Amino acid sequence: MSVTIYDIAREAGVSIATVSRVFNNSSSVSDKAKGKVLEIADRLGYHPQAMAQGLARKKSKLISAIVPVISNYFFMEVLEGIQNRLTELDYDLNFYNIKSTESIYNQVEYTLKRGMAEGYLIISVHFSEKEWSNLKKYDVPIVLIDEYSSDFDSVSVDSIEGAYNATQYFIQNGYNKISMISAVPNSKPSRDRILGYRRALEDAGQIVEESLIVTGNCLDRDGFTERNGYEAMQKILALDPMPDSIFCNSDIQAIGALKAMQDAGVQLPILGFDDIEFSEFFGLSTMRQPMREMGNMAVEKLLERINNREKGITHTVFSPELIIRTTSEPVNVVV
Amino acid sequence: MSVTIYDIAREAGVSIATVSRVFNNSSSVSDKAKGKVLEIADRLGYHPQAMAQGLARKKSKLISAIVPVISNYFFMEVLEGIQNRLTELDYDLNFYNIKSTESIYNQVEYTLKRGMAEGYLIISVHFSEKEWSNLKKYDVPIVLIDEYSSDFDSVSVDSIEGAYNATQYFIQNGYNKISMISAVPNSKPSRDRILGYRRALEDAGQIVEESLIVTGNCLDRDGFTERNGYEAMQKILALDPMPDSIFCNSDIQAIGALKAMQDAGVQLPILGFDDIEFSEFFGLSTMRQPMREMGNMAVEKLLERINNREKGITHTVFSPELIIRTTSEPVNVVV
């Protein structure tokens, strides 16, 4: 059996309270007692048990992250930011991958109810305002990442602004038949990016042609895949007349689009969204989302919320940053 | 304050034991009592608290995964396999990202000591046999993934065999100046793959030229990056005479290598290792590691171990599978 506070108290000839104290270095303990306890604890390989501490303290030092699917560059990088900040703060991270076979809402609710963590980070899951406010009743600290609800703190990127600026970049460079590769319509980021694209065109006095907004047939992961981008680009290439440039929903789709262009022997300027690790390598121009920073910031907010349940709800919105590399240039260098 | 078993017992006019029983559907409870408890629990939003259950049961329903760095395709896919199997089994997953700034051994040891989880999955971390056996003293269920120690259960892929077969593929197709892109020498998988490469050449009576085994200058992530592959390929292209084919340590490096070839306007047959999601899309021929399956299998083993601490230690080794797409062909189609 594992060694407990009792074992080491007995051996050291002190009370369990004293043992507990040396491991919490809370109130003062005589050097003598401390030394003895530490020595014995080390010899016996003792370590406080997280669950018991959690119960007694009524806090688990545990944060849960809930993501739709782990193997996606965006989540991965956000998660890395989260995890790094959390270890610095001596918190553990546990995470839940939403299963696509069951109701997302139920899964999130279930996780929240279990009450294992002190707080929750919910990434890229989209609910109606009604659903979000339903979740409020669990009265547990939550911060949303890449999503918005007036009921919870959130950190996200301004997709509309990003799409607007990306589109404007093309406009300012003289393009006037700008196509957009989008994703599934019920994806919030995708909708916002379409919105930004539209506004930029309208503000420039260009008309918005619905036929220029396309997505691929493969709708896995809401369409955020190379395959989707490849298919979307094939559709674009079949357009007559062809667009003169492409703003793409996500880098991963842009990479697929680049391949489609290459296979077709065509080169159109293209700009992505995200700036995943691959992008720099491929020379992909893009709107960068500061993913790790978002993860960090979300942790910060969550901890503040945990320490002060009453503070006002805040929403942090990062402005994405336009990164011009080669693919957005007139004669781009495809991979 | 959150509602407890006491609140609902009081309201239902039963003992806390009864309440507990309905939530464990262990022994029998009268339908009447059960109904009342359930109704009240639902109304009050009650749910058993994981930590208290953990303490009382002396098991946490929690498994920890320890990985060197989360944002890497290999880990991601393995993690996904793990997570999926775990939710099916109603276990939670929490994970630790090893920080590169501190001793890996200390970090692992610390995590083990905390004793929060019922078992641990340790992925791709390399220790000496001495270090591994040191860890044995914590007497906690552990299974290793992509790593080997005689002290613990493990699941991995036969890198030597994989490299052997990949190299042999080129040999059988008439190549006789096969180059290899490797990674840092202290990476076990890389070492094994070099070994397999060597043996295949030797068995075929070809001499092994050390100058043909190259890696890039960028050693982040042990060299498993596009950049490293790009740099390595540049070195290979500078060789005189040039090799006639390339076996590459990892798909991610192979993607970098493909780009280097393209930038140089050269096409040499190349074969990777891993079969990450990108690979199919790029037409990359490769030795597939069944990453998700490995994750699944590791979970299976860990649970068996948890339920039977005394069973014999086993090592499961998957044979990687040769996937021929286009890049290994004489005139390959680079992206």
Add this chain to the structure above:
DNA sequence: CTGAAAGCGCTTACAG
């Protein structure tokens, strides 16, 4: 089928 009670391993006022 059900309750009283002990126990899981720790923390933390409280009193000294």
Add this chain to the structure above:
DNA sequence: CTGAAAGCGCTTACAG
């Protein structure tokens, strides 16, 4: 600086 004691929220023989 230190101990006795209550409490964290649940589970589980034990007895009925």
